[in-house]
Amino acid sequence: MKMRLGRLRRRSDIRRQDDFAKRVRSGVHWKQCPTGLFCDADLRDSDRNFRLRRADRMEEILLPNERRTQSFDPHRFWSDEDYFTSPGEATDERVAEVETLLGYKLPALYVELLRVRNGGSPINTCFPVGTPDDPEEGYYVIDGICGLGGKWGLDSDELGSRFMIEEWGYPEIGIVFGESPSGGHDAMMLDYRECGPQGEPAVVHVEVETDEEPMITPLADSFGEFVRALVHRDVYDTSEEDKQYALEQARSAPLTPRLRELCDEAGTALPDAERIFRRLIGEIVEEKGFFALHADPKSHLAYDLQFLLYVHAEGPVDREAYLKAYESMLVFGPAGTLKTGGYAPGFVADWLDERLRERKIAAEPASGQLAFAADYAEQVARRAAAYLG
Numbered sequence: 001m002k003m004r005l006g007r008l009r010r011r012s013d014i015r016r017q018d019d020f021a022k023r024v025r026s027g028v029h030w031k032q033c034p035t036g037l038f039c040d041a042d043l044r045d046s047d048r049n050f051r052l053r054r055a056d057r058m059e060e061i062l063l064p065n066e067r068r069t070q071s072f073d074p075h076r077f078w079s080d081e082d083y084f085t086s087p088g089e090a091t092d093e094r095v096a097e098v099e100t101l102l103g104y105k106l107p108a109l110y111v112e113l114l115r116v117r118n119g120g121s122p123i124n125t126c127f128p129v130g131t132p133d134d135p136e137e138g139y140y141v142i143d144g145i146c147g148l149g150g151k152w153g154l155d156s157d158e159l160g161s162r163f164m165i166e167e168w169g170y171p172e173i174g175i176v177f178g179e180s181p182s183g184g185h186d187a188m189m190l191d192y193r194e195c196g197p198q199g200e201p202a203v204v205h206v207e208v209e210t211d212e213e214p215m216i217t218p219l220a221d222s223f224g225e226f227v228r229a230l231v232h233r234d235v236y237d238t239s240e241e242d243k244q245y246a247l248e249q250a251r252s253a254p255l256t257p258r259l260r261e262l263c264d265e266a267g268t269a270l271p272d273a274e275r276i277f278r279r280l281i282g283e284i285v286e287e288k289g290f291f292a293l294h295a296d297p298k299s300h301l302a303y304d305l306q307f308l309l310y311v312h313a314e315g316p317v318d319r320e321a322y323l324k325a326y327e328s329m330l331v332f333g334p335a336g337t338l339k340t341g342g343y344a345p346g347f348v349a350d351w352l353d354e355r356l357r358e359r360k361i362a363a364e365p366a367s368g369q370l371a372f373a374a375d376y377a378e379q380v381a382r383r384a385a386a387y388l389g
Contacts, residue, residue, distance in 0.1 A: 077113055083144065084152045086151075087118070089118060090115055095148065102175055103197055104201070109223055120144065120147070126139040127219055127226065142179065146179070154177060164187065170189065174191050186205065188226075201223065202221050203219045203226040204219055242290055250281040251282065256339055277302075279387040284298050284299070291340055293340060294347055305380065310325060318367075318369055319370060323345065323352070356370075361373070
């Protein structure tokens with residue numbers, strides 16, 4: 001049975017999604033491939049191979065409490081991160097007070113963990129879902145587990161379980177206990193629907209950032225099963241593999257059809273244009289670990305080069321027409337071609353407006369069409385030529 005995804009981080013999205021914060025600055029909209037974040041057939045093949053390698057990797061990497069067959073040691077569960085840790089100790093009296101307030105008995109292992117540390121971040125933060133050969137295989141992230149008292153406590157008036165149920169729309173099924181990276185839009189809950197308020201609850205993931213009722217996804221039959229199943233984020237770290245893949249793409253992947261045309265027509269405006277693009281993109285990947293264009297100097301040079309080639313081939317262009325045409329050069333294209341696969345339109349618009357303010361791009365008086373100022377076009381070509389050395 002297919003699982004509703006919610007905040008599940010699928011392997012089929014990880015190559016793009018895990019770097020999302022790096023690719024897009026806070027508040028900037030990222031425009032993705034029309035068919036989804038992960039749309040290349042060759043990337044999907046790479047992903048299938050990666051899932052098989054990761055299955056072996058999960059057997060090789062042994063971190064505290066990471067295998068269900070191990071005996072569970074509460075003293076090896078918590079990380080040193082104290083952001084979600086509540087002040088004071090989880091005494092019998094405090095536990096009883098919180099249970100009375102919430103109307104539910106906490107699992108014995110939950111209380112045992114709070115005796116070691118009164119809430120906090122676990123060492124292992126990823127809950128695996130599916131198997132390596134499952135297309136929907138992925139994981140949920142739990143950043144913090146709530147303790148007793150303080151801002152992040154289960155009983156907190158500000159962010160506690162009752163607050164999340166009453167103010168954020170979490171369902172009346174038990175206790176909101178696990179913090180996710182979404183800032184409140186999804187969380188882990190202890191689910192007492194089957195066992196009753198005094199029983200051993202299941203663990204579910206709940207997403208409330210929907211237009212419908214909260215989306216509830218079962219994760220584990222008990223809290224003990226849940227914490228024993230957590231694995232370290234390194235199990236899902238693909239950064240080095242992604243970088244090597246992107247470098248190989250920069251070296252040898254075919255250009256998009258539109259960029260291919262523009263490079264072929266470049267002539268003396270930008271001799272050896274394809275090699276320049278490949279080397280520039282290679283440097284961008286070396287610096288960032290992936291191929292994406294932002295507001296940094298090398299990204300601005302890439303914007304300059306695309307504009308140079310486009311105007312050389314098509315003549316002066318109006319602002320909106322160019323911003324629309326931009327997508328066909330290094331953003332979207334057939335599977336396997338050299339491209340970013342998505343972009344933040346604001347970065348490109350900001351670059352263009354900056355060049356207009358600097359008068360490096362000028363508008364023709366009669367038509368308002370845009371082209372490089374002659375001296376700046378020469379400057380861009382000289383900077384690009386450095387990549388041929």
